Amino acid sequence: MNYPRIAIVGATGVVGQMFLTVLEERKIPFSSLVLFASKNSAGQTIQYQGKTYTILELNETNVTAHPVDFALFSAGGDVSKIYAPLFVKIGAKVIDNSSYFRMHPDYPLVVPEVNPEDLQGHLSIIANPNCSTVQAVVALKPLHERYTLKRIVISTYQAVSGAGSLGIHDLETRADQDHLKKFPYPIHQNLIPLIDVFLDNGYTKEEMKMVHEMRKILHLPNLAITATAVRVPVLNAHSESINVTFEQPFLLEDVRHILATSPGVTLYDDPSSFMYPMPSLVSGQDQVYVGRLRVDESLPNTLNMFVVGDNIRKGSATNAVQILERLLTKLS
Ligand SMILES: NC(=O)c1ccc[n+]([C@@H]2O[C@H](COP(=O)([O-])OP(=O)(O)OC[C@H]3O[C@@H](n4cnc5c(N)ncnc54)[C@H](OP(=O)(O)O)[C@@H]3O)[C@@H](O)[C@H]2O)c1
Missing domain, CATH: 3.40.50.720 (NAD(P)-binding Rossmann-like Domain)
Known part of the structure; x- marks a missing residue:
């Protein structure tokens, strides 16, 4: 060609x-x-x-x-x-x-x-896919192959660049209520738990996009997923707290090994040296960073992790x- x-x-x-x-x-x-x-x-x-x-x-x-x-x-x-x-x-x-x-x-x-x-x-x-969906499935797919996904609870902390140039304007100019170009309220010194529009079920369209898109990409039409999407005063790179329950039990060391060897993922997780993913670290990179790996002690076969990706790049x-x-x- x-x-x-x-x-x-x-x-x-x-x-x-x-x-x-x-x-x-x-x-x-x-x-x-x-x-x-x-x-x-x-x-x-x-x-x-x-x-x-x-x-x-x-x-x-x-x-x-x-x-x-x-x-x-x-x-x-x-x-x-x-x-x-x-x-x-x-x-x-x-x-x-x-x-x-x-x-x-x-x-x-x-x-x-x-x-x-x-x-x-x-x-x-x-x-x-939606930027929040991309980084979540890059981190979850290799774990699904080994342990089989059962349920996902995902909470996002989404950067203003995800709302385009007008979203960046509202943060960078610290726009007050009278000078906003994108968001319904000032984003400076604030969080806004509304991304896109509200739907009849009380969720936002962004939250339901994550649910439907993750199911389609993973070929799991009935996967249990619930999402909360929040805009935060960060310029670039979305963060996600993901609580995931698997069908099979896992060892944290095996989870680390799987993530460390998965394409597109950088395992960045060492509490002893304060290594955890943050937007300031990940902005400008194509890899999805995963850290804060913990066993959820309140439920069987359940893992907590923190996932950060550059929404304009990989997203x-x-x-x-x-x-x-x-x-x-x-x-x-
Ligand atoms: N930002 C993210 O993280 C992200 C992630 C995933 C997907 N997306 C999607 O990508 C799209 C753009 O996002 P963005 O963040 O780049 O927004 P943006 O910074 O606001 O840019 C919008 C672009 O669309 C162009 N445009 C608007 N109306 C048009 C029209 N009628 N005909 C031709 N071009 C038109 C604009 O041209 P002018 O400059 O001439 O107005 C500009 O180039 C959206 O669909 C968004 O959902 C964004």
Whole structure:
């Protein structure tokens, strides 16, 4: 195959910019690169790998005039709904960061370390999971293979970068109630136990996304999962407290060995030397860090762990580019 033609949709956003960084870091070859954003950014230029690229407005005329082989989307569900099928129509494969296609039975939802087998067959749109889902399943899948998951209780501490450039604005400017661009309340000196919107069952959409997406990726449609998602005043990298019950008993030393040798995971766990994962440590890295491993003494076969991942990298851009790498290998 010749070098692919690649498009980024949402190229001016937090995730879109990280796509550019990760494509360069991982030396993904391309014969052309087309950058799309909204009409507000059209005409802006970006310097990248020694060349100047002009941002194009995302519209049917521009998409049709610039055919590509792969399109990396990160411009929200409404944009994906309309434009992903258009890219497919002109012959591209779409890797989509929005939630729009994630639970659609026709489209795979993939974390390459966890369910690469779902990239088999005819692929048009591949969904990239929610950032909180990605880091959880990277840590849980290798333990599931050995001990079989029974129940997961997950509580998140999610960085403002997960809410895009407007979320970063609200923290960095310490916006008060009158100057907020993203959150319903100031995030500085605060926590907000609402991510996305409330649903009829009292959970938030973010919490239910985690439940449904983890079940789909792990191929465990009936797995018991309950989630609480909280926005915290941290710039980047999501943290998760995960309480997990297995069908089989485990030894903590075996759990450590499994995690230390699993792809995508860095075991970072030594209380005697104050080694535990934190956003400040993990931000900027592609590995998912796991620490604070403890036996839950209140329930049989139950483990506590603390999992931290860079939501813009492994939670979004890196995972999408890893999917692209797999597709390129398949096609070569
Ligand atoms: N941040 C995360 O941790 C994360 C993780 C997983 C998934 N995601 C998903 O990735 C997507 C983008 O997130 P983000 O954090 O990068 O947000 P962001 O910083 O707000 O960027 C949004 C991007 O979408 C573009 N856009 C908005 N409306 C558009 C339209 N009508 N046509 C074309 N482009 C349009 C924006 O272009 P302009 O600059 O021209 O407005 C910008 O490039 C969302 O679907 C989000 O759910 C984000």
